[in-house]
Amino acid sequence: MNTLNNQLFADRVNHVPKSFIREILKVASMPDITSFAGGLPNPLLFPVNELSKCAEKLFRERGVEVLQYGASEGYYPLREIIANRYNEKQNLNITAENILITNGSQQALDLIGKVFINPGDEVLLERPTYLGALQCFGMFESHYREVSFNDGGLDIDQLRIELTDGDVKLFYSVPNFQNPTGGRYTLENRLDIVNTLKEHDLVTIEDDPYGEISFSGDLFPTLYSFRPDKTILLGSFSKVISPGLRVGWIVANKEIISKLIIMKQASDLHTSNLTQQILYEYLTKYNLDQHISQIRKIYKNQRDVMFEAIQKYFPADVLYTKPEGGMFIWLTLPHRFNARKLLQLAMNKGIVFVPGDTFYASKPDEQTLRLNFSNIPENKITKSMKILGELLNT
Amino acid sequence: MNTLNNQLFADRVNHVPKSFIREILKVASMPDITSFAGGLPNPLLFPVNELSKCAEKLFRERGVEVLQYGASEGYYPLREIIANRYNEKQNLNITAENILITNGSQQALDLIGKVFINPGDEVLLERPTYLGALQCFGMFESHYREVSFNDGGLDIDQLRIELTDGDVKLFYSVPNFQNPTGGRYTLENRLDIVNTLKEHDLVTIEDDPYGEISFSGDLFPTLYSFRPDKTILLGSFSKVISPGLRVGWIVANKEIISKLIIMKQASDLHTSNLTQQILYEYLTKYNLDQHISQIRKIYKNQRDVMFEAIQKYFPADVLYTKPEGGMFIWLTLPHRFNARKLLQLAMNKGIVFVPGDTFYASKPDEQTLRLNFSNIPENKITKSMKILGELLNT
Numbered sequence: 126m127n128t129l130n131n132q133l134f135a136d137r138v139n140h141v142p143k144s145f146i147r148e149i150l151k152v153a154s155m156p157d158i159t160s161f162a163g164g165l166p167n168p169l170l171f172p173v174n175e176l177s178k179c180a181e182k183l184f185r186e187r188g189v190e191v192l193q194y195g196a197s198e199g200y201y202p203l204r205e206i207i208a209n210r211y212n213e214k215q216n217l218n219i220t221a222e223n224i225l226i227t228n229g230s231q232q233a234l235d236l237i238g239k240v241f242i243n244p245g246d247e248v249l250l251e252r253p254t255y256l257g258a259l260q261c262f263g264m265f266e267s268h269y270r271e272v273s274f275n276d277g278g279l280d281i282d283q284l285r286i287e288l289t290d291g292d293v294k295l296f297y298s299v300p301n302f303q304n305p306t307g308g309r310y311t312l313e314n315r316l317d318i319v320n321t322l323k324e325h326d327l328v329t330i331e332d333d334p335y336g337e338i339s340f341s342g343d344l345f346p347t348l349y350s351f352r353p354d355k356t357i358l359l360g361s362f363s364k365v366i367s368p369g370l371r372v373g374w375i376v377a378n379k380e381i382i383s384k385l386i387i388m389k390q391a392s393d394l395h396t397s398n399l400t401q402q403i404l405y406e407y408l409t410k411y412n413l414d415q416h417i418s419q420i421r422k423i424y425k426n427q428r429d430v431m432f433e434a435i436q437k438y439f440p441a442d443v444l445y446t447k448p449e450g451g452m453f454i455w456l457t458l459p460h461r462f463n464a465r466k467l468l469q470l471a472m473n474k475g476i477v478f479v480p481g482d483t484f485y486a487s488k489p490d491e492q493t494l495r496l497n498f499s500n501i502p503e504n505k506i507t508k509s510m511k512i513l514g515e516l517l518n519t
Numbered sequence: 520m521n522t523l524n525n526q527l528f529a530d531r532v533n534h535v536p537k538s539f540i541r542e543i544l545k546v547a548s549m550p551d552i553t554s555f556a557g558g559l560p561n562p563l564l565f566p567v568n569e570l571s572k573c574a575e576k577l578f579r580e581r582g583v584e585v586l587q588y589g590a591s592e593g594y595y596p597l598r599e600i601i602a603n604r605y606n607e608k609q610n611l612n613i614t615a616e617n618i619l620i621t622n623g624s625q626q627a628l629d630l631i632g633k634v635f636i637n638p639g640d641e642v643l644l645e646r647p648t649y650l651g652a653l654q655c656f657g658m659f660e661s662h663y664r665e666v667s668f669n670d671g672g673l674d675i676d677q678l679r680i681e682l683t684d685g686d687v688k689l690f691y692s693v694p695n696f697q698n699p700t701g702g703r704y705t706l707e708n709r710l711d712i713v714n715t716l717k718e719h720d721l722v723t724i725e726d727d728p729y730g731e732i733s734f735s736g737d738l739f740p741t742l743y744s745f746r747p748d749k750t751i752l753l754g755s756f757s758k759v760i761s762p763g764l765r766v767g768w769i770v771a772n773k774e775i776i777s778k779l780i781i782m783k784q785a786s787d788l789h790t791s792n793l794t795q796q797i798l799y800e801y802l803t804k805y806n807l808d809q810h811i812s813q814i815r816k817i818y819k820n821q822r823d824v825m826f827e828a829i830q831k832y833f834p835a836d837v838l839y840t841k842p843e844g845g846m847f848i849w850l851t852l853p854h855r856f857n858a859r860k861l862l863q864l865a866m867n868k869g870i871v872f873v874p875g876d877t878f879y880a881s882k883p884d885e886q887t888l889r890l891n892f893s894n895i896p897e898n899k900i901t902k903s904m905k906i907l908g909e910l911l912n913t
Contacts (some may be wrong), residue, residue, distance in 0.1 A: 126793035126889075129720075129748070129749070130720045130773070131775065132637060133635060133688055133720065133721075133722060134634060134778065135633065135634060135635050135636055135637045135640075135659075136637055137633060137637075138634060138778055138781075140783055141782070141785055143781065162861070165587060165588055168583045168584075168586065168587050169583075171583055171586040171587070173582035173583070173586065174580060175741035176578065176582075177574075177575065177578030177579070177582065180571075180574045180575070180578065181571065181575060184567060184568075184570065184571030184574065185571070188562075188563045188565070188567035188571065189565055189567060189571075190562075190761055190763075192562065192565040192567065192570070192762070192763040192764065193559060193560075193562050193565070193762060193763050193764045194557075194559055194757075194763060195763055199745065211832045226790075227787075228567075228622060228787040228790075228791075229787055229788055231785075231786065231787045231788045232787035234784060235785070235786045239529065239531060239532075239658055239852040240528060240529060240532060241527060241528060241529050241617050242529055243529045243530055243531075245530075257785070257788070260781075260784065261785045262786040263785065264528075264633055264782065264785050264786075277734070286580060289555075290842075292528055292802070326523075326524045326527065327527075328523070328527060342676075352889065353521070355523065363588075367586075367587075368586070368587060369585055369586040369587050369588060369589055369791065369792035369793060370586065370791055370792075370793055371788070371789070371790065371791040371792075374720075380523065381523070382534055384528065387532075387535050387537065387654075388535070388658065390654065391535050391625075391629070391651070391654040391655045391657065391658050392625065392629045392655070392658075392786075393621075393623055393625045393626035393629065393763070393765065394622075394623060394625045394651070394766070396622075396765065397622075397763065397764055397791050397793075398763035398764075398765075399763060399764055399791075399797075400791050400793055400794065403793075444602070451734060463737075497887055508541065515535040
């Protein structure tokens with residue numbers, strides 16, 4: 126193979142971090158491996174029969190329409206139903222015109238990057254943050270600033286300091302059950318953040334794929350609700366219905382939506398009509414709230430089993446978050462450990478997880494690691510956490 | 520609504536041409552309008568029942584797998600079947616590893632832009648060219664050069680001149696039944712092009728959504744076959760099965776594919792498993808060749824009807840291409856006309872088409888227009904072409 130002249134490649138190629146997770150997931154898919162590494166929803170909860178019936182109905186009633194080209198902004202009735210759900214559950218005041226359908230939230234980040242980020246622009250990230258955001262913003266060659274994310278939310282003093290010079294253009298925020306930490310901003314923290322942002326022009330990206338997987342069912346107000354003209358709210362069906370369909374959405378004011386639509390059209394014309402309309406049918410025929418309450422119950426049990434195992438088998442000086450929702454727990458090991466070294470030992474025992482260093486824009490904390498609890502049977506959680514505990518106690 | 524500080528938007532926002540077609544298509548979807556404007560396949564040819572059966576089987580047999588996250592590079596068996604088809608039909612020598620699945624060809628352009636284009640890089644385009652390419656490359660703030668596309672292919676002298684300084688990084692080419700002209704590179708023209716490119720480093724993007732819709736069934740060799748390490752070949756199911764599913768693909772050497780996969784992951788993780796696997800099922804259970812030969816037959820008839828109407832009703836000095844495939848005819852009006860003015864008159868009579876000026880990177884030819892023949896019943900073609908002819912004769 127003749128290799129290409131390397132000068133042909135764009136500069137951004139060197140700014141996208143390779144996903145270490147991809148490598149781990151290759152191991153994770155091998156038989157007899159227990160994987161705490163993935164970020165996968167529990168497939169036993171996928172509404173397979175219901176979605177199958179929706180597809181069958183669609184092909185029967187609107188087959189030709191579903192298979193033809195569609196609108197870049199997405200299927201109108203689906204946009205409408207999403208808007209109405211926000212108005213009902215989150216007390217927003219939006220319409221279908223505030224919604225753009227995307228291929229999952231990841232594409233929302235790409236489209237936002239296209240509309241807002243010039244190379245070198247300052248993007249403020251949580252510390253640690255979602256790896257997919259680092260990969261996406263890397264494509265736009267943005268510069269990063271960071272603000273610490275603790276269990277109850279952001280460090281407000283740090284936030285103030287980072288905003289002082291007015292150079293931050295975008296603030297990427299995952300307020301609910303964040304990937305990787307599982308942490309959620311408290312109500313008080315939200316009010317402090319909104320108050321701090323008040324004097325600033327910057328746009329907040331509020332990425333919220335996990336918000337409804339709140340184990341107690343309580344929902345905190347969105348950042349969008351306080352600052353609708355300068356907040357872009359992202360949602361997704363990936364964690365509450367199915368990720369394989371690749372349907373998410375953006376909520377924003379019409380000015381921002383109109384610019385995002387132009388980028389959506391230039392990027393892939395539109396999201397699959399079939400997957401959009403299957404979800405529309407599902408939402409009109411079935412009870413999503415009931416389905417979500419099932420997810421909450423099962424994930425809560427899995428989290429509880431993981432908590433118990435940590436308390437029972439792990440050294441007392443291992444710190445961990447106490448997520449009230451979502452799919453992840455975040456561990457901080459004492460200084461005598463290194464998460465990548467622990468991973469090596471764990472892999473020899475057939476266990477994988479993601480070392481936390483991969484979730485930092487800079488100066489990674491090598492004592493940290495992320496454990497997924499949504500996609501592992503309870504008995505396997507206990508068994509494998511016990512083995513991890515033994516590794517940490519020797 | 521508070522408008523945003525305009526400095527928040529990225530420079531690329533001003534480089535993406537608005538699609539005039541979008542505006543026309545809004546008119547086109549009104550009742551009683553005859554639209555020659557769209558680029559839509561004929562929906563009567565969509566294999567609705569077959570795809571419905573595929574979906575039903577999938578949900579029944581692999582529902583959970585289909586609804587879970589999948590690989591960024593695409594569904595392996597689908598990649599394999601696409602590679603094999605090329606090896607069989609086009610005499611290529613590729614494997615699944617040379618294929619990356621995308622959301623239609625439009626996303627392929629986006630991913631290629633991400634891997635190759637820095638702002639200001641020189642991209643060579645056909646004159647006229649596909650509007651979606653202008654929109655996509657606009658996002659990457661590329662500079663354009665142009666080479667004339669006539670009925671038999673590219674102007675080789677111009678091609679040589681544009682390549683002389685060695686600054687062109689990408690050459691965007693649609694060799695078969697191009698949108699908008701319907702033209703196809705002759706075999707001789709292909710050989711001349713490949714010969715001219717020989718001494719150069721640049722990468723050719725060979726966009727080929729229409730190649731198989733060759734009315735006679737003959738296929739010319741791909742540019743990829745001559746220069747596989749420096750050509751990126753794009754294909755799509757949009758014109759031969761269904762555009763609404765949004766599944767296309769990229770063929771390239773493994774070095775290029777590996778860089779494109781990183782961008783695909785950062786852009787939207789992966790293309791919908793459901794749509795990919797439905798197409799895989801279709802390709803294994805049904806005969807795509809038979810389906811394509813039906814498309815060829817019907818589109819050829821529709822083209823013939825349009826030819827007849829031009830000859831019968833249009834002034835003799837209107838020039839037009841003679842496409843041997845695809846979905847479009849390209850007209851060049853005598854100097855006494857202007858296509859946008861004709862469009863105004865035509866709209867008053869309930870007829871729309873796309874003025875050709877929208878397909879030029881620079882110095883648009885305002886005498887040109889594009890007529891779609893794939894998505895209009897034959898009797899409507901004759902009737903509306905007669906009215907257009909009357910407008911041109913008054």
